[in-house]
Amino acid sequence: MVQQYKIPLILLYYGFCSSTLIVINKVAVHNLRAPVFILITQLLFAATTVKGLNVFGVLEAEKLQWSLVRPFLLIVAGFLGTLFANIKVLVYSNVETFITFRSSTPLVLSVFDYIFLGRELPGGRSIFSILLLVASCGGYTYFDKGFKLEAYTWLCVWYVFFLFEACYVKHVCDTVKMTNWGRVYYTNFLSALALLLAFPFCSSEHQVLKNFEFSNGQVALLLLSCSVGVCMSHAGYLMRSNVSATAGVVVGVVCKIGSIVLNLLIWLWEQYQNGSLYGFTTNPLILSKDQVPCTLASFRTLVEKARQLQAQELQIQAWGGSAAAMEAAALRVLDLDPGLITIKLPCTPDGLAAASALMARDGSIAITITGVYAPHQVLLAQAVGADYVAPYLGRMSDGDITQLALSHRQLAFRKDAPEPMEAGVAVRKDSPEPIEAALEAVLSMQAAVDASGSSMRILVASIRAAEQMAILAANGCNTFTFSPAVMEQLACVPETLQAAADFEAAAAGNGAEW
Numbered sequence: 001m002v003q004q005y006k007i008p009l010i011l012l013y014y015g016f017c018s019s020t021l022i023v024i025n026k027v028a029v030h031n032l033r034a035p036v037f038i039l040i041t042q043l044l045f046a047a048t049t050v051k052g053l054n055v056f057g058v059l060e061a062e063k064l065q066w067s068l069v070r071p072f073l074l075i076v077a078g079f080l081g082t083l084f085a086n087i088k089v090l091v092y093s094n095v096e097t098f099i100t101f102r103s104s105t106p107l108v109l110s111v112f113d114y115i116f117l118g119r120e121l122p123g124g125r126s127i128f129s130i131l132l133l134v135a136s137c138g139g140y141t142y143f144d145k146g147f148k149l150e151a152y153t154w155l156c157v158w159y160v161f162f163l164f165e166a167c168y169v170k171h172v173c174d175t176v177k178m179t180n181w182g183r184v185y186y187t188n189f190l191s192a193l194a195l196l197l198a199f200p201f202c203s204s205e206h207q208v209l210k211n212f213e214f215s216n217g218q219v220a221l222l223l224l225s226c227s228v229g230v231c232m233s234h235a236g237y238l239m240r241s242n243v244s245a246t247a248g249v250v251v252g253v254v255c256k257i258g259s260i261v262l263n264l265l266i267w268l269w270e271q272y273q274n275g276s277l278y279g280f281t282t283n284p285l286i287l288s289k290d291q292v293p294c295t296l297a298s299f300r301t302l303v304e305k306a307r308q309l310q311a312q313e314l315q316i317q318a319w320g321g322s323a324a325a326m327e328a329a330a331l332r333v334l335d336l337d338p339g340l341i342t343i344k345l346p347c348t349p350d351g352l353a354a355a356s357a358l359m360a361r362d363g364s365i366a367i368t369i370t371g372v373y374a375p376h377q378v379l380l381a382q383a384v385g386a387d388y389v390a391p392y393l394g395r396m397s398d399g400d401i402t403q404l405a406l407s408h409r410q411l412a413f414r415k416d417a418p419e420p421m422e423a424g425v426a427v428r429k430d431s432p433e434p435i436e437a438a439l440e441a442v443l444s445m446q447a448a449v450d451a452s453g454s455s456m457r458i459l460v461a462s463i464r465a466a467e468q469m470a471i472l473a474a475n476g477c478n479t480f481t482f483s484p485a486v487m488e489q490l491a492c493v494p495e496t497l498q499a500a501a502d503f504e505a506a507a508a509g510n511g512a513e514w
Helices: 006-031 035-055 066-092 095-102 105-116 124-143 149-175 180-201 203-211 216-240 245-255 257-273 284-289 296-308 323-334 349-361 377-383 393-398 401-410 434-452 466-474 484-491 494-509
Strands: 279-281 313-317 341-346 367-372 388-391 457-460
Touching: 006 035, 006 216, 006 245, 035 066, 035 180, 035 203, 035 216, 066 149, 066 180, 105 149, 105 245, 149 216, 180 216, 203 494, 279 296, 296 313, 296 323, 323 341, 323 349, 341 349, 349 367, 367 377, 377 388, 377 434, 388 434, 393 434, 434 457, 434 466, 466 484
Parallel strands: 279 313, 313 341, 341 367, 367 388, 388 457
Antiparallel strands: none
16 A cells, blocks of 8 residues: 555655755745855754664664765765755745746756656657746746846856756666665765865855854754755655656646745744734635635634734625625624724725725724725725725736726826826836836825825735835835735845845954944
C-alpha cells in the first residue's frame, strides 16, 4: 500500500518543505540582514544533524571518501550558487517576483532532459502548459511596477545555477549509488566548508552581526529555518531520485503557491502589529475566492480574528434579493459586534433602500455603499447618510473608458479648483488611458464630497499598485482598502531596506552603543 502511494507521498513531503522554507528564509533575512551567515548556519545544522543521527544508528549516511566527494564538488558549486542567489533575490525583491520568474524553468529543463538525460520531449499539451507559465513570467516582468535592476540581475544568476544544478543532481542520483541521507550529508557538509572559507570576506555581515542582539524569537526563527532546511534537503534528493528533472521543477513551481499565501499572511500580521492598518473589509466575492462560506458562523470567526489583531473596524457586506432581505441580513451581522462592524451595501435601488431603513432604525450604524463605478453615485451614498462610498479603481480601469471620461465631464470640478491629478502624472485629455480615466473619475468623486462639505469618506478599493495610492493621496483621497501584496509594495522599498541596513552597519562600525 505504501509503495503504491510512494510518489504522491514524496511530492507531498517536498511540497510542504518547499512552500514553507522560502517564506521562512524571507522573514529570517528581513530580520537579520546577513544571508551568508544564515546559510552557513543552516548547512552546518543539517550536516551535524545527519552525522549525529548516523552515529546513534537512527539513519544511514556514507562516511566521507574521495570517490564520492568528487561528483559532489560540482553539486556544491550549483547548490551554493542557487541558494546564495536565491537569498540575494529575496533581499531586493518580493517572493512573488521570484516565484513567477521560476515558472519558466520547466521549458528549458525539458530540453535538457532530452539532450543530457535521455528522456523524451514533452507532448504538445505539456509544452503548451509550460509556454503559458513562460508567458505569465514575461508579463509579470513587463508590468512589474517595482522593477529593480539588482533584483533581476540576481534572478538571472540564480537561473543559470538552478538549471545546471537541476540537471547535474539528477545525473548524480542516477549514476552514483548512495543513501539519500548520505547525499544530504555530503551536500551540506561540503557546502558549509566552502562558505566558511568565504565568510571572512563578508565584512558588512560582520558589522551587522556585531550589532545584532538575538532575542528568543529570532533564535527560534533561525532554528526553524534550519530544521525545515534539513527536511527540504532530504525531500529534494528523495524527489529527484524518483522523478525527472523537469517533473521535479514543475512540482516545485506548483507548490510555491503555498509560499505566496504564507507570505501575504505574514505581511498582513506584521502591518497590524506595527499599527499601519485600520481594519479589514470583505464581500461575498472575496469569501468565495477564499472558499469561506458566506454564513454567520464564518463572520463570527472573522470578528474574533479582527479582535485578536486589534482592528478598529471590520466591514462586512450584507446580501439578499431585496431591500428587506439585505436589511435583515445586516441586522444579524451587526449583532456579532455592532461597535466593530460596518455594513456594506451595493449602490443599487435595493441596497440604497436597505441603507436608508438601517439609518432610520439606528443612526449610529456605520454603512459603506460599495460597487461604485461612476462619480454621480457618490450623491446617492451621501443622500442615505453613508460613512463610506467605495469605488473600484482597478475594475473601473477594466471597463469603458469613454463612459468614465463622460462621467468625469458631467461632474466637473469647480472653476476655481485645480485640474485633476496635477500632482501626479499628466493626463491626456483627448484619449486617456484606462487607469488615467479611472483615477480622474475617483478624483471627481472626492471633489464632489469636498464641495458638499460632507464627512463621508471615499474608500478607494481594487487598488493594484502603490503608485496609484500616491497619486490619489496627492489630490485629497486618504482612505484606501488594498491587498497584502500592495501593502508589501508600500512598506518594502528595496532601496530603503538597503539604506537601513547600511545605516546599521555604519553605526556598528563607528562604535555605536547605548
